[in-house]
Amino acid sequence: MWSFSTFVIFMYFCCGSYSLPDKGCCIRGRQICSSLKISVAGFNKACETVIPSVKTLAENGFYVEQNQSLPRGYYAILAWAPNSLPKPERFRQILFTYAAMNIHDSCFKKPEPCRPQQINSFEPDCSEQNEVFRLFDIFLLPQTSWIMGNSVRLMVSNTFDYKNFYNRTLFRRSPDRCNRFVLHACRRPPEYDKLLHQHQLRDSLGLPVDPQARPSTLDSIFQEHFPGIVVSNSMLEYEEETCFLSAELQNQAIDKEESLYMSPSSCTDPFIEAVSPIEYAFNLTIIANKWFIYAQQEYVHYQVLKKYVSDLKMLHGFEENHIVIQRGRDNKRRMGRIVARLQLIFDKLIARHVRWAPPFLYLRNTPDP
Structure with missing residues (x-):
C-alpha cells in the first residue's frame, strides 16, 4: 500500500505541483481530456476536435471553462504535437507549434473570445505533400511575471525542455486549463x-x-x-x-x-x-x-x-x-x-x-x- 507521502510525490512528478489533478493539467498530457478546458472559438470544446490549421487559433481566439474563477495575473498559451519529435527526444523536449504569452486574465473573462496580440506560430513541415493529422495539445499556464520579448523568442524558436515547465521563475504552477485537438497539419495537393x-x-x-x-x-x-x-x-x-x-x-x-x-x-x-x-x-x-x-x-x-x-x-x-x-x-x-x-x-x-x-x-x- 502507498503511504500518503508517496502519493503526494507521485502527483508532483505527474503534474509538476502538489495540487490534485482536478485542479490542474499534467503537462505531459495525462488526463488531459478530463481537466478544465481551453477551447478554440467556433469549435466544439470536446477533446480531440478537428482543427483545420494552426492559423485557426490566431483567427478565432480562445474560451476557457469557468473563466471567472481564473486567478489574476498573466498567462501563456502554449501548444505542441506531443509526438512530433523522434524518440527519445520527445520524452525530454517539445517543439512549439503555437505560443502566446503575457496575456492578462481579463482577456479570458470577457464574453467575446480572447485573441492574443503577440503570438508565435509555426506551420509543420509538409514537404512530402501527404495528408497528415496530428494530436495537438494546448495548455494555459500562469506566468510568474511578465516575460520579455527576447526571452519569448528564445523559448519558442527552439526545442523546449519539459523541465523548464517546472521553473517557477517562468510559471507559477501547473497549467490551469488544457485540451487536446486533432490538427489537420498537412493537406494533400x-x-x-x-x-x-x-x-x-x-x-x-x-x-x-x-x-x-x-x-x-x-x-x-x-x-x-x-x-x-x-x-x-x-x-x-x-x-x-x-x-x-x-x-x-x-x-x-x-x-x-x-x-x-x-x-x-x-x-x-x-x-x-x-x-x-x-x-x-x-x-x-x-x-x-x-x-x-x-x-x-x-x-x-x-x-x-x-x-x-x-x-x-x-x-x-x-x-x-x-x-x-x-x-x-x-x-x-x-x-x-x-x-x-x-x-x-x-x-x-x-x-x-x-x-x-x-x-x-x-x-x-x-x-x-
Missing part, C-alpha cells in the same frame, strides 16, 4: 482535393458498400484494425476486374492512390506467367505488406474525416444529398476498396498455401509520453 470534393471529375470509386459481408479467415484482423469496413463478394469482383494486381506485379512502384483509378487493359502478362511460383508468392507477399501498411495509414484519415462529417451533419442538419454527406459516403467507399484489395491479395496467398503475417508493428499505437 489540390489534385487530391478534387478527388475528394469534386468526385464527379473521376469515375465512381466503386460499387456501393454491400451489407452482405463475405466470410473470411481475416475477419478477426479486419475487426481489430478496420472496424466498420465491410468487404463483400461484389467488391472483390470489382477489384479483380480493375487488374490492379497485375499492374503492381509488373511495377511495384505504382502509387496506391492513383492505383484506385487505373484500369490496365489486361490482367495477364507474359512476365508474370513466366516467373516461378516461389518468386510469384514472394512478390505477392511484398505487395500485401505494402497494401496493409497503406490501409492502416488511410484508416486513420478515414476515421478523422468520418467524425468531421458527422459533426458537420449534426451541427448543420445536412440532407443526405448534401456534398458533405456525399463526401462521407465516398470516403467509406474508398476505404472499402482499399480493404477489399487487401482481402483479394490475401485470398490469392491462401490459394497458394502461403502463410502471411501482416506487419502489425509498423503503425502500432503508442501511448503519449
Whole structure:
C-alpha cells in the first residue's frame, strides 16, 4: 500500500505541483481530456476536435471553462504535437507549434473570445505533400511575471525542455486549463482535393458498400484494425476486374492512390506467367505488406474525416444529398476498396498455401509520453 507521502510525490512528478489533478493539467498530457478546458472559438470544446490549421487559433481566439474563477495575473498559451519529435527526444523536449504569452486574465473573462496580440506560430513541415493529422495539445499556464520579448523568442524558436515547465521563475504552477485537438497539419495537393470534393471529375470509386459481408479467415484482423469496413463478394469482383494486381506485379512502384483509378487493359502478362511460383508468392507477399501498411495509414484519415462529417451533419442538419454527406459516403467507399484489395491479395496467398503475417508493428499505437 502507498503511504500518503508517496502519493503526494507521485502527483508532483505527474503534474509538476502538489495540487490534485482536478485542479490542474499534467503537462505531459495525462488526463488531459478530463481537466478544465481551453477551447478554440467556433469549435466544439470536446477533446480531440478537428482543427483545420494552426492559423485557426490566431483567427478565432480562445474560451476557457469557468473563466471567472481564473486567478489574476498573466498567462501563456502554449501548444505542441506531443509526438512530433523522434524518440527519445520527445520524452525530454517539445517543439512549439503555437505560443502566446503575457496575456492578462481579463482577456479570458470577457464574453467575446480572447485573441492574443503577440503570438508565435509555426506551420509543420509538409514537404512530402501527404495528408497528415496530428494530436495537438494546448495548455494555459500562469506566468510568474511578465516575460520579455527576447526571452519569448528564445523559448519558442527552439526545442523546449519539459523541465523548464517546472521553473517557477517562468510559471507559477501547473497549467490551469488544457485540451487536446486533432490538427489537420498537412493537406494533400489540390489534385487530391478534387478527388475528394469534386468526385464527379473521376469515375465512381466503386460499387456501393454491400451489407452482405463475405466470410473470411481475416475477419478477426479486419475487426481489430478496420472496424466498420465491410468487404463483400461484389467488391472483390470489382477489384479483380480493375487488374490492379497485375499492374503492381509488373511495377511495384505504382502509387496506391492513383492505383484506385487505373484500369490496365489486361490482367495477364507474359512476365508474370513466366516467373516461378516461389518468386510469384514472394512478390505477392511484398505487395500485401505494402497494401496493409497503406490501409492502416488511410484508416486513420478515414476515421478523422468520418467524425468531421458527422459533426458537420449534426451541427448543420445536412440532407443526405448534401456534398458533405456525399463526401462521407465516398470516403467509406474508398476505404472499402482499399480493404477489399487487401482481402483479394490475401485470398490469392491462401490459394497458394502461403502463410502471411501482416506487419502489425509498423503503425502500432503508442501511448503519449
